Amino acid sequence: MASLPRTVLISGCSSGLGLELAVQLARDPRKRYQVVATMRDLRKRETLEAAAGEALGKTLTVAQLDVCDDDSVARCLSHIEGGDVDVLVNNAGTGLVGPLEGLSIATMQSVFDTNFFGAVRLVKAVLPGMKRRRKGHIVVVSSVMGLQGVTFNDVYAASKFALEGFFESLAIQLLQFNISISLVEPGPVATDFEGKLLAQASVAEFPGTDPETLGYFRDLYLPASCQLFRSMGQSPRDVAKAIVKVIGATRPPLRRQTNTRYVPLMALRDLDPSGRLYVRIAHRLLFRWPRTLHFSLRCLACGCLPNRVRPR
Numbered sequence: 477m478a479s480l481p482r483t484v485l486i487s488g489c490s491s492g493l494g495l496e497l498a499v500q501l502a503r504d505p506r507k508r509y510q511v512v513a514t515m516r517d518l519r520k521r522e523t524l525e526a527a528a529g530e531a532l533g534k535t536l537t538v539a540q541l542d543v544c545d546d547d548s549v550a551r552c553l554s555h556i557e558g559g560d561v562d563v564l565v566n567n568a569g570t571g572l573v574g575p576l577e578g579l580s581i582a583t584m585q586s587v588f589d590t591n592f593f594g595a596v597r598l599v600k601a602v603l604p605g606m607k608r609r610r611k612g613h614i615v616v617v618s619s620v621m622g623l624q625g626v627t628f629n630d631v632y633a634a635s636k637f638a639l640e641g642f643f644e645s646l647a648i649q650l651l652q653f654n655i656s657i658s659l660v661e662p663g664p665v666a667t668d669f670e671g672k673l674l675a676q677a678s679v680a681e682f683p684g685t686d687p688e689t690l691g692y693f694r695d696l697y698l699p700a701s702c703q704l705f706r707s708m709g710q711s712p713r714d715v716a717k718a719i720v721k722v723i724g725a726t727r728p729p730l731r732r733q734t735n736t737r738y739v740p741l742m743a744l745r746d747l748d749p750s751g752r753l754y755v756r757i758a759h760r761l762l763f764r765w766p767r768t769l770h771f772s773l774r775c776l777a778c779g780c781l782p783n784r785v786r787p788r
């Protein structure tokens with residue numbers, strides 16, 4: 477007998493990864509999922525609804541959910557039949573780049589409110605039901621920046637590191653309740669995310685930042701970051717496919733990176749657990765050998781390298 481479809485709740489489906497994932501799950505040929513695709517501002521629903529096509533109203537419904545608002549979360553769950561979420565995907569997120577001295581504490585806190593506490597708020601809301609039913613899967617869209625720091629992304633990386641520590645800790649307890657946790661760690665993804673971020677960063681003034689640091693940020697970091705996205709950026713479709721596999725797995729992994737092109741950078745961490753090697757090489761590439769960095773990124777962009785999503 478075919479099993480009942482699993483209810484999947486996804487945050488941040490107005491664009492990018494969330495939107496793509498919602499559509500792929502809703503169009504699952506085996507109809508294994510009933511997707512609740514959420515967004516904080518329902519005026520942005522059109523793109524999702526158009527992409528969902530015939531799945532809309534059948535295997536996909538759209539609902540309002542602001543991960544920073546307790547009432548919004550409670551309201552959203554109250555509309556789900558039985559209130560039971562089988563798979564929660566914490567996808568909503570926001571970025572922040574720039575020299576630390578020029579960023580206010582309030583701005584930094586708002587990144588943590590969305591990326592970290594937003595995910596925690598949703599987990600607290602669905603966990604009692606999952607524990608009662610002794611089943612569930614919590615998927616978290618983390619980042620390679622949850623494993624490795626990147627210059628001028630200090631606060632964003634910290635918010636993703638926080639997720640990694642929180643969910644790895646929780647995974648141990650939840651195994652006792654047959655609930656799985658999966659942290660998906662994409663590298664750069666070609667969504668609105670980086671475009672919005674870099675556009676803001678290129679006009680922001682970062683008051684209080686010394687001219688030398690500002691120069692490094694504008695003249696070295698910003699162009700390198702744009703090139704990194706062009707060279708290594710995965711499509712949201714490829715990353716969503718990797719997440720669909722994680723959700724469909726019989727034994728979901730705790731961690732899954734999606735971009736094989738990022739592997740050499742990540743390997744530096746394992747090669748030297750003291751962390752010196754990665755910090756030195758990242759420093760040299762940006763500040764001392766920008767031409768080598770530029771050349772390496774061009775090589776990566778040439779297209780002769782293997783598929784960006786791990787074939788698992």
Ligand SMILES: NC(=O)c1ccc[n+]([C@@H]2O[C@H](COP(=O)([O-])OP(=O)(O)OC[C@H]3O[C@@H](n4cnc5c(N)ncnc54)[C@H](OP(=O)(O)O)[C@@H]3O)[C@@H](O)[C@H]2O)c1
Nearest residue numbers: 488490491492493516542543567568569619664665667669
């Ligand atoms: N793009 C990358 O390079 C990359 C790489 C690694 C990991 N990630 C992670 O992937 C996830 C999705 O990002 P994306 O690349 O798809 O970017 P995106 O297109 O900008 O999507 C971000 C989504 O999060 C939503 N969001 C922001 N604050 C929210 C809140 N308080 N409540 C509910 N939704 C909120 C946004 O809604 P609005 O439209 O209302 O703002 C949007 O739907 C994020 O967690 C991001 O950190 C992205």
